[in-house]
Amino acid sequence: MTVNWNRQNYRGEIPExxxxxxxxxxxxxxxxxxxxxxxxxxxxxxPPEEAVAALTLLRDDPALQxxxxxxxxxxxxxxxxxxxxxxxYQLYSISHHHRFRVKVRLAEGKSxxxxxxxxxxxxxxxxxxxxxxxxxxxxxxxxxxxINPEGFEGYPLRKEFPLEGRVRW
Amino acid sequence: MARxxxxxxxxxxxxxxxxxxxxxxxxxxxxxxxxxxxxIGYLHRxxxxxxxSRKYLQVLPLTDRLDYIAAGSNNLSYILAVEKLxxxxxxxxxxxIRTAIAELFRIASHLLWLGTHAADIGAVTMLMYTLxxxxxxxxxxxxxxxxxxxxxxxxxxxxxxxxxxxxxxxxKAFTRKIEAKIPEYExxxxxxxxxxxxxxxxxxxxxxxxISLGLSGPAARGSGVDWDIRRDEPYEVYDELDFNVPVLPExxxxxxxxxxxxxxRQASRMLKQLAEGLPEGDFIERAASKYVYxxxxxxxxxxxxxIHHFKLVIEGLAPPAGEAYSTIEAPKxxxxxxxxxxxxxxxxxxxxxxxxxxxxxxxxxxxxxNMVADVVAVIGSLDIxxxxxxx
Numbered sequence: 001m002t003v004n005w006n007r008q009n010y011r012g013e014i015p016e017x018x019x020x021x022x023x024x025x026x027x028x029x030x031x032x033x034x035x036x037x038x039x040x041x042x043x044x045x046x047p048p049e050e051a052v053a054a055l056t057l058l059r060d061d062p063a064l065q066x067x068x069x070x071x072x073x074x075x076x077x078x079x080x081x082x083x084x085x086x087x088x089y090q091l092y093s094i095s096h097h098h099r100f101r102v103k104v105r106l107a108e109g110k111s112x113x114x115x116x117x118x119x120x121x122x123x124x125x126x127x128x129x130x131x132x133x134x135x136x137x138x139x140x141x142x143x144x145x146x147i148n149p150e151g152f153e154g155y156p157l158r159k160e161f162p163l164e165g166r167v168r169w
Numbered sequence: 170m171a172r173x174x175x176x177x178x179x180x181x182x183x184x185x186x187x188x189x190x191x192x193x194x195x196x197x198x199x200x201x202x203x204x205x206x207x208x209i210g211y212l213h214r215x216x217x218x219x220x221x222s223r224k225y226l227q228v229l230p231l232t233d234r235l236d237y238i239a240a241g242s243n244n245l246s247y248i249l250a251v252e253k254l255x256x257x258x259x260x261x262x263x264x265x266i267r268t269a270i271a272e273l274f275r276i277a278s279h280l281l282w283l284g285t286h287a288a289d290i291g292a293v294t295m296l297m298y299t300l301x302x303x304x305x306x307x308x309x310x311x312x313x314x315x316x317x318x319x320x321x322x323x324x325x326x327x328x329x330x331x332x333x334x335x336x337x338x339x340x341k342a343f344t345r346k347i348e349a350k351i352p353e354y355e356x357x358x359x360x361x362x363x364x365x366x367x368x369x370x371x372x373x374x375x376x377x378x379x380i381s382l383g384l385s386g387p388a389a390r391g392s393g394v395d396w397d398i399r400r401d402e403p404y405e406v407y408d409e410l411d412f413n414v415p416v417l418p419e420x421x422x423x424x425x426x427x428x429x430x431x432x433x434r435q436a437s438r439m440l441k442q443l444a445e446g447l448p449e450g451d452f453i454e455r456a457a458s459k460y461v462y463x464x465x466x467x468x469x470x471x472x473x474x475x476i477h478h479f480k481l482v483i484e485g486l487a488p489p490a491g492e493a494y495s496t497i498e499a500p501k502x503x504x505x506x507x508x509x510x511x512x513x514x515x516x517x518x519x520x521x522x523x524x525x526x527x528x529x530x531x532x533x534x535x536x537x538x539n540m541v542a543d544v545v546a547v548i549g550s551l552d553i554x555x556x557x558x559x560x
Contacts, residue, residue, distance in 0.1 A: 073522075
């Protein structure tokens with residue numbers, strides 16, 4: 001038995017035809033830098049300054065209704081000059097049962113606006129990304145470390161952070 | 170007007186009712202909670218960082234130790250993400266076995282929750298009963314996987330070994346037993362006046378707040394969010410099973426209690442169907458020889474099998490570059506694994522989306538304006554596991 005990973009409205013392999021991509025292109029054409037697909041899941045890259053507007057659009061569009069922020073995380077790509085960090089938003093719609101992924105690419109030391117105004121879930125998830133990667137979310141109400149202790153130096157999930165033998169706790 | 174003083178007290182991390190090492194900094198106005206700030210990270214083991222230096226199969230035992238009450242569910246979500254990256258088929262028998270193990274762990278997790286939650290509120294007897302039934306599940310897991318709590322039983326493409334011939338009979342016997350026991354639990358609690366006074370109307374969270382704060386699983390369904398990944402995005406063989414999703418609109422501790430009790434009954438219903446319908450066949454996809462260990466006997470006879478075995482042990486399985494996000498309905502809520510592969514034998518990035526971590530965010534919304542004694546009840550009703558929160 002094969003599992004149908006694609007849900008509901010979208011069944012193809014062509015990311016351009018995903019309803020979320022179509023909606024973004026229609027209402028906010030400047031917001032889509034790139035779209036792609038992997039394992040049947042579609043993602044779009046948006047610039048940091050357009051991120052909150054694009055996410056709000058995806059949440060409020062009646063045909064999409066991505067009202068649930070499933071996950072927010074980051075990936076470190078130290079060899080991609082000018083786009084070392086990728087912040088990844090996993091969106092889900094409780095009424096339509098479909099998923100979509102939004103990525104924001106950032107250069108080392110650059111920040112991105114907070115999504116806490118769009119989903120309250122983003123609060124702790126952004127704190128964790130800050131804690132682990134050192135990415136600053138502008139306007140975050142409580143920008144503290146969450147898992148590592150206060151006063152911890154470094155950002156563990158960056159690739160240059162060694163697995164063992166640097167700090168003693 | 171009387172002078173108001175806010176008192177700050179520290180609850181945990183060694184408090185027995187915080188289910189591990191959760192520390193909550195409470196700000197109280199008399200006995201009323203004004204603010205509750207959870208302080209987490211005491212159990213941080215760096216699982217996400219560790220995973221980047223381990224091969225895909227070596228990551229599997231780490232996932233057992235996230236939500237250690239329902240280790241089978243963690244295995245399942247991780248394996249589904251890896252299979253998605255590899256794009257391999259899984260035999261129907263293996264899917265049935267995996268679904269059955271996941272549902273057994275759901276009942277085990279809910280049983281432990283019920284016992285500890287009731288003990289937190291003062292009904293200590295419950296824990297003795299629920300642990301007794303949980304032991305039956307752990308015995309069954311031990312017979313099947315070899316270990317009680319940390320089975321590490323699933324593999325990309327199937328399961329590690331076939332179940333014993335009496336597996337289905339034992340599941341059926343267990344469902345008969347648990348269905349007789351749930352009414353006994355209910356007789357102790359459901360109409361118990363102390364229980365009702367402690368839980369009804371306490372720790373209320375509205376549907377809108379629940380969705381915005383990312384509440385998932387039974388905690389969300391207790392607030393009227395009609396959403397269950399098993400039904401709405403079926404994975405494994407859930408689309409072949411007949412079950413109901415309990416949803417209650419009240420949003421208080423009592424509603425979450427009723428939802429979880431009903432989920433145990435539904436899980437038992439599913440287990441019966443799985444035991445009835447367990448198909449014959451292979452328990453692992455042998456055709457995916459690049460990703461699946463060959464049978465031990467064949468390694469000594471066939472050269473290809475020997476090569477595959479050698480390469481899998483030395484190099485590990487390497488999925489093509491890409492990324493996959495798999496989510497399942499774990500006993501505590503939506504459990505997701507986001508794996509980014511660069512084509513190598515180790516995950517480039519592995520992100521765990523733990524339900525307990527996200528669910529704990531709504532603690533303040535649930536506690537605000539309630540009594541300090543209710544904080545313990547609210548934490549119990551959220552059903553958190555710190556191994557999963559801190560990772």
